[in-house]
Amino acid sequence: MMLNQVVQEMLPRIEEELRQVIEATSSPNTPQLSAMLRYHLGWEGEGTGQEAQGKRIRPLLVLLSAQAVGGKWEQALPAAAAVELVHNFSLIHDDIQDQSTLRRGRPTVWVKWGIAQAINAGDAMFTQAFWALNRLEQTISSQTALEASRILHQVCLRLTEGQYLDLAYEKVDTLPLEAYWPMVGGKTAALLGGCVELGGLCSHASPEQRTALREFGENLGLAFQVLDDWLGIWGDAALTGKSTESDLVSGKKSLPVLYGLANSETFAQRWRRGKITSEEVHDIAGLLQDCGAEAFTLNTAEELTQKALDALNRAFEQNRERSLLLSELAKKLLSRKS
Amino acid sequence: MMLNQVVQEMLPRIEEELRQVIEATSSPNTPQLSAMLRYHLGWEGEGTGQEAQGKRIRPLLVLLSAQAVGGKWEQALPAAAAVELVHNFSLIHDDIQDQSTLRRGRPTVWVKWGIAQAINAGDAMFTQAFWALNRLEQTISSQTALEASRILHQVCLRLTEGQYLDLAYEKVDTLPLEAYWPMVGGKTAALLGGCVELGGLCSHASPEQRTALREFGENLGLAFQVLDDWLGIWGDAALTGKSTESDLVSGKKSLPVLYGLANSETFAQRWRRGKITSEEVHDIAGLLQDCGAEAFTLNTAEELTQKALDALNRAFEQNRERSLLLSELAKKLLSRKS
Incomplete structure (x- = not known):
């Protein structure tokens, strides 16, 4: 099968899994909070659509890795949703930290709902990521769910380290070349590494x-x-x-x-x-x-x-x-x- | 045994568990990030001491509940650390959201390190909470660790709902009496309920x-x-x-x-x-x-x-x-x- 064909099969399932997670973790008391999350994920509000959703590269890496190792990629869907939610939680907080007003061509969450609510929306999505991951217990096993959460915790710790360095570097005039690697290692590489490892884990690599x-x-x-x-x-x-x-x-x-x-x-x-x-x-x-x-x-x-x-x-x-x-x-x- | 005596026995063990978690999850690349967390937990910097640490009510509830149900409270220490870290992560973010400049008599994290770094420090502590909870696998079992994470996810979802409502209520002139309950239910009650339930879970209630x-x-x-x-x-x-x-x-x-x-x-x-x-x-x-x-x-x-x-x-x-x-x-x- 061609990559494109496989991706076209996976993308709607990723979206479906994400929607289920957001829905199952939403409370009738706070419809506006869920609306903020659906907006950020590109499903609702102005400029909705493919472009606003991003490319879902990270969940695709999870699923392609699970398939490559020889398991059914469908079993890895909870991990695919989890990494996309971690990525998006970090974007919501990044946009506040960097004072970015646009994300994928649309006003950022903090621009629309204020900094306080945007911090909270990010926290909600962070929780949902780990909530999503636990569903591996149903698709695979308890042991896999626990091991997956260990991998994702490690990734999130490195994300916050990378983000710390990125913010700290803004305040200094000059930096040695070596300072670059722990920063991008945490901000970009850790999550992509985690995606592929999680996929492998789901297929018992x-x-x-x-x-x-x-x-x-x-x-x-x-x-x-x-x-x-x-x-x-x-x-x-x-x-x-x-x-x-x-x-x-x-x-x-x-x-x-x-x-x-x-x-x-x-x-x-x-x-x-x-x-x-x-x-x-x-x-x-x-x-x-x-x-x-x-x-x-x-x-x-x-x-x-x-x-x-x-x-x-x-x-x-x-x-x-x-x-x-x-x-x-x-x-x-x-x-x-x- | 008297409550005071038991509490005096538990408190140093809670502190020790918290210190182990912070140390094990800290990277040599970002000593300043760990310093922010240790400052917030009351261990370092100006005004360090008992007062700055808070009363550790939530971890005590976990341990007393575990003991009451009949298990060894020591086994529940990972859950005790986790709830205190969730509580403190939410305080770091709350203080930004409410623009509070003092917490337990000391300058808040965002006042000392800026809003961007404070958001990130909260995110780091949030991750550490779930990292800490996973240690239940060693003290009790995989099954308990997974069930505990389910409880704590639920608590965190409700925390973000309560926080959403609290922030939203600031913007309106008047509110019906009933609006009060989902807000405090999420902001205060969910975590205390979670503490006592987690303690029970650890002793196989x-x-x-x-x-x-x-x-x-x-x-x-x-x-x-x-x-x-x-x-x-x-x-x-x-x-x-x-x-x-x-x-x-x-x-x-x-x-x-x-x-x-x-x-x-x-x-x-x-x-x-x-x-x-x-x-x-x-x-x-x-x-x-x-x-x-x-x-x-x-x-x-x-x-x-x-x-x-x-x-x-x-x-x-x-x-x-x-x-x-x-x-x-x-x-x-x-x-x-x-």
Whole structure:
């Protein structure tokens, strides 16, 4: 079967599982609270639709991993819902923390309902994630449900560590290159690693296979983030389109910026002088290119992609063709241009 | 054994369990994040000490309930730590939502580290609560750990419902009396009910006994809150001491206020005219007294206390003396004057 065909089969089931969780955990006393959650998930309110829902990459990783290991992917649906809810809870809180007014093209939850209610909506969705995960007891076993919750707790701890670092980094002028990894490791890689590991767990993968699967997911997450950093400076939108969207304007301490700070005195001096304007974006991207930051970023993404695919091969050493859909999804994720 | 003696034995073990959880879930990459959590728990920073730690009522309820049902209370320590962490996570977020600058006499987490980091610290502690609970697998069994997580998920869902209502009520002028119950049911009673039920679960209470225990805890929580509302208007601090501390000045929609809105046109008119000053507190408390709001509040607290004790008796029908420490703690909680 082709990836697209499988994904088209899985997506409605993911949506259905999510809807069941939100419904079962909603109280008749607080219909507005559930409405906030349904809005954030893209089901309700202005701009509803596919775009507003996001791509559901994380639950797809859970299900494709469960299928690749040889189990029925339907049994892993509770874990798929759980990771999507964790992801979305963290987005609701992120948007408050970063004061972002738009998410997937729509006003963020805090913009619509205020900061206090948005914090609470995130907390509700966090609880729902773990509630959802417990349903593995029905589809698989108590032991699997408990082990899955251990994996997801670990992921959530790393998410909060990554978020701590991200927020802390905003307050400092400069950072060593190494500071980058625990931050993106927590913010992006931990959850993707958890998704693939959870999928494996649901299909009774061996401990070695689970470790290899997690490594695949973590490196995929890191590669994805590094590529995102590249797009943030040299992508079409950042460079030639709306240059206000450049990470250089927002001041994000992305990988190329940290490389530039360590390797180009000219760039470092300009960076320390304060906010970069959209008129400067082209020249400063050029500065970073000259000092090797672009090449370094693309090489790093390439290396991480290779590490991810190596880990995937290790996970399916005996049965390479089982990993085809996962590697296809990975390559698709890593070839996006915007 | 006397309650005090038992409590003195339990308290250091609760603290030890909490410390183990915080330590085991902390990363060397983010020492400052752990420091925020230790500060909030009263172990570190300015004003450290007993007062800053709070009374640990919730974990004590877990352990006393476990002991009353006949198990070893030590086995319930993971649940005790979990409920205290849930309580404290919700306080960290509450303080942001209510813009409270002081908690147990010390600057709140958001005042010290900013709103963004405080949201994240709360999220970290929320995760730690569920992480802590999973340790029941080691002290009791997988089945107990899973059932306990189900109970705590339910509690957390109700916490977010209560919090939603509390925040929503701030925005409206008037409210019917009935609106009070789902709000305090979620904000206060659900967690206390959960504590006593979790304690019972850890000692293998029967389903009927668990239900009765939860009813005891929930009604105790409601009675506690109603009494708190009485103290907020007629307590020493509110009435004769610093009248700025009166709930009438803060505009809180407490039970006597809702009763007054429904039963005294004079009070309702004054309430709708806007913020009550500390000079008016004495007269307006008198208005509420005249329309029967004080008597209604005290009667309600009395009824709820009776319901709590009845449920406790039902839980220990066969073996009434087993419930003595729990009922002593309940009475102590409900006789406080400030």
